[in-house]
Amino acid sequence: MKALWEGRIGLIWSGLLLAAVLALPWYKGGATLASALAEGVAGRVWLLPLVGAALALALLALLSRDWRIHPAGAALVGAGLGWLLLQGFGIGLRGPALPGLGLLFPTALEGQPGFGWGAWLAGIALIGALAEVLAARGFCRGERFAAFAIIGIVSALSLFVFFPIVKLMSAAFVGPDGTLALTPFLTRITASDLWSLGCLTGSGRCGVVINSLVLGILSAALATALGLALALLVARTDFRMKRLLRAISILPIITPPFVVGVAILVLFGRTGLVTVEVAEWFGVRPTRWIYGLPGILLAQVLAFAPVTFLVLLAALEAINPTLEEASTTLGAKPVTTFRTVTWPLLRPALAAAFLLAFIESLADFGNPIVLGGSYDVLSTKIFFAVVGAQYDLGQAATLSVLLLTLTIAAFWVQTRWLGRGSYVTVTGKSDAGLVAPVPGLIKWAAVAAVVPFVLFTVGIYAIVLMGGFVKDIARMDMAPTFGHLWTAFSFEFNERGIQLFGSAWNSMITTLWVSALSAPLTMAVGILTAWLIARQDFTGKRAFEFGTLLSFAIPGTVVGVSYIAAFNVPPIDITGTMAILVICFVFRNLPVGMRAGIAALAQIDRSMEEASQTMGAGGGRVLRDVVLPLIRPAIFTALVYSFVTAMTAVSAVIFLVSARHNMATAYIMGRVENGEYALAIAYSTVLMLVMVACVAAMNGLVGKRKLGRRSTVTGTPHPAE
Amino acid sequence: MTQTAIEFRSVVKRYGTATAVAGIDLSIVKGELVTFLGPSGCGKTTSLRLIAGLELPSAGQVFIAGRDVSRDPASARNVGMVFQSYALFPHVSVLENVAYGPVIRGTPKAEAQARAREILEQVGLAGLEARLPAELSGGQQQRVAVARAIVQQPDVILFDEPLSNVDAKLRRKVREEIRSLQRRFGLTAVYVTHDQEEALAVSDRIVVMEKGRIAQVGTPSELYEHPASPFIADFIGDANLIQGRVVQGQFTAPGMAFPVSGPDGPATLSIRPERITLSPGGPDRVLTATYLGSRMEYSVATERGEMLVSRPIFEPRLTAGQEVSLHITPADASRVA
Ligand SMILES: Nc1ncnc2c1ncn2[C@@H]1O[C@H](COP(=O)(O)OP(=O)(O)OP(=O)(O)O)[C@@H](O)[C@H]1O
C-alpha cells in the first residue's frame, strides 16, 4: 500500500506539470489563453523543451516506480526548472534580455508576456518534483513534506525578498539605457542634499541622511529613556497604574498610521487647539513650529516608547532579585544598589531597545510624511522619487541602498548584542525574593517623565475618538455628527439589494480581503518556517534562518520600491493586482510568526513529533496532529499580528496600491494630504473597531491552549515600517 | 529456524565532522531482546534512531525484516518506539494516544480504538482510557507508551533508556514487566541503557559499544565471563586487570604463573573480584575492608598492585592491615589482551 502511494505522489506532480504545459494558459493576460504547447507550436519554440520535459517526466513516473532515484528523473526536473527560469528571465516583453537567446530563437525578438497560471503551476510542480528527488536521496531524513516545505519557502523567499532587493540594487547602478553606469550612482550618492551639514553650521539645511540620523538618534534616545521610566515604575515600584500602562503599550500596534500625526496637528498645528490657546494667553503669534523635527520626534517617541518599554520590562523582570537583595544586605544604599547592580545588568537591554527604536525611526514613513514639513528624511524622499512628478527609479534605488545599509547595520549590531533572535519573552515574573525598590530620586524622575506621556496619549486618543464624530475638531466645532462617517461609508438598500456609495468602501473591502487572505498565509508560512528551523537539519540552515530574519530589517519603503522595480515587468508582472499586496504582507510579516513559533517550539519536547513519525505520520500529519495543537498561542499571536499589520501598514503598500485595489491606509493618507482630517480620523476609528472585533473573533476561533502550562506572552516588535 | 529481524551493514552516521556511529555490522534475530550498552556518547541512541528512521545512515545499509530501509523515513517503517520522556501526546486521551498509530495507517477509527482498548487492558490499564496523560502516574504513563508502541505489531520495538524516568525503587519491577511483555508478544526489541546491571538482567544479547563501534556482542554470561577486551571487562561488573607476559602458553606476572591460551607476548588477564578467595597469612596485605551488607569488599595490596576482592558476608571477616594470601583458579581468569 505504501509503495503504491509513493508512486502516486510522483504522478500528482507530473500530472500537474502536464496540466500546466498542456491545458492552462501559459502567459499572463494573453488574449489567446493558449497553453505552452500551443504557444510553442505557434512560434515560441523555446517553450517546447518544457513540454518535452513534462511529457518525459510523466512517462518516467508512470513506467518506473523508482523515478525519484533514477538519474533521469533528477536530470529532467533540474533541467526543467532551470529552463523555466532561463527562458522567463532571458526573454522579456520586448525581446531577449540575454543576447544569446535572440540568436538561438529568432522569434524571441517579439518578446513574451509574463508568467500566467500555466507557468506558475509548472514552477510549483517542478519544485514539488525536486523535493521528491532530493528526499529520495536522504534530504530531510527522507521526509517529503519537510523537503517540499524547505524548497518551497526558499524559492518563495528568493523570489519575493531577495530578487526584488537585488533588482533594486542593480537599478541604483544601471543607467536609463540599461548599461552599467557608475558615474550617475556616484553623483547621486555624494549629492549635497544627502550629506550637507548646513543646519549645524547655520548655513542652510541639512542633508536627508543627516536628517534621518539625527531623528533616529534623538527619537531612539528619548523613547528608550521613556521606556525605561515606564518599565521601572511597573517593575520596581508600587505604582498603581500597571494595567493602564500595559494597555497603552498595545495602542500603537492597532493605531492606523497618520492618526497620531493628525491628532498632533489638531492640537499643535498653526490653528491647533493648544497653539491658539497658548497664543491668546501669552500674546505670541501662532507658528508652524510643530512641522519638522519636533513633530516627528513627538509622534515617534509616543509610538516607540511602548516597544522599548516591553523590552526593558522583560529585562528588569529577568534580573534575579537576589542579586539586588545581596547588595542591600551588604549595606548598600538603594542608590548604590541601583548604580552598581541594576544598571549594569540593564545595559544590554538598553542598547537593544535603543537600536530597535532607531531602526523603527529610520523606517518610519507615516509620521514624517504628515508632520515633516520641509524636514526630509530618507523614507519620504524615496517615496517622492517614485510617486512624485519625477519618476526616478535610479534615485529611489540609490536612497534605498543607503537606508538599507543603515538599518541592516543597526540590525546586525543588535543581533550581535542580543545573540540570536531579539525577541523578548515576557513571562510571569519570578517571585523569589523581594525586588529592590528604586531610589526615590529616580522614581520621581520616572514619574515626571511618565505622567506627561500618559496625559499626552490620553489627549491624543481623545482627539482620535471624538474627532471623527464632531463637525470640525480642528476648529473646535464640537457639534456631534455622523457626517464624516456617512461620507466614507454611506449605503442604500433598494430593489437591487444593498448598494455602497461611500468613498471609503472600495479601500475598506480591499483591506479586509488582503488582511483576511494574508493573515492565515503569513501565519502558515511563519509557523512552518519556525518548525523547519527548530526541527529539521539541512544544509544551508544558517543562511536560511539569517535570510528570514533579514527581511525583518528591510524598511517598508525599500520593500515597496523594490517590488516596483522587480514586479512590473515579465516574467513576474503582478503590480496592480491584489496578489502583490498579499505577497508583500506575507513576506514582511513572516519573521513575527516565525519567532513566535520558534519560541513556542523550544518549550515542546521534540520526541513527541518523533513518536508520531514512528507511528507512520508524515511531516504534514505531524504538524497537524502534534505541533499545531501544542503551539496554539503562537499561532494566535502570528495570526493577530499579521492581520493587524496588514490593516495598518502603509510604507510598503503605498507603492503597490492601484486605483482598483486601494488600501485603507493609502486612502487615509490621501485624505490627510487634502486636509480632510475629520474624515481620516473617522475612518481610522472604524478601522480600529474592525480590528478589535476581528481579533476577538479570532480569539474565539483559535482559542487559548488549556493544558495547564503557564501561558506566556511574546512581546513581538513589528517589522520596520 | 531463526529469522533476521534487523541487520546493520557497515553503518556509519556522521554529524558534520563528528562521527557518532563509525561502522557497525550487526544482525538481530526475530523475537530476541538486544541491549545497546556503553558509556555516554558512544552512539547508542544514534544506532537506535537509525533503526527507527529518525536518522538516515551516512553510509552503509539498514535492513528491517529483510528489506533495505536505508532511505526510508521513519513514517515508512514499521517500528514502535518508547521514548525516554515517553512522548505521550498531552492534548489527547490515553485511548487516542494508543489508537493514533493504527488510525494514521488507515485503520477505521472504531476498529483502531477497539484494538487500543485491548492492548491497554493487556498492559493493565483498563479503565483509564479516557484520562489525559498528565492524569496518570509515571509508571502508568510508561505503560501507555509501551502500549502505543506495540499496538501496530511492529517489526521491532525500540526502548531508549526507558527506566531513566522511573523511580529507583520501581525500576526492577518495570524492567521485568517490559521483559515479560516482550516475551508474551514475541516482540523483537532493542533496548538502550548505560546501566550494566539493567542490561545483564533484561537482555538475550548485549551489544557493548565504544566510541561509535561495537566492542563485543554476546549473551550476558558470555560478556561477564569472557570479556573480549579490558574495556569490556571493566565496563561490565568490576574486574582486576593483571598485566604480564605469555611465554610458551604460560602467563607470568609478579608472584603469578598461569597456563593460558593464545599467542606469546604481552598479555592482560581479567579476574572478577568474587572469584578470588583469601586465606589468612601470606605475602599480601588488606588495605581496606568495606562492609556492603550482602558481601565484604577488600582492597588488597599485592606485588602486582592493588586488587579488589569480594567475599560473601558469611565468611570469616578480615580487617584492614591483616596479612593474607590470594587464590585464583586458572579457569576464572580470562585473557582480555
Ligand atoms: N544531532 C547531532 N549533531 C551532532 N552530534 C550529535 C548529534 N547527535 C548525537 N551526536 C553526537 O554523536 C555521539 C553519539 O551520540 P548518542 O546520542 O548516540 O550517544 P549515547 O550513546 O546515546 O549517549 P548517552 O548515554 O549519553 O545518551 C555523541 O558524541 C554526540 O555528541
Ligand SMILES: [Mg+2]
Ligand atoms: Mg542516549
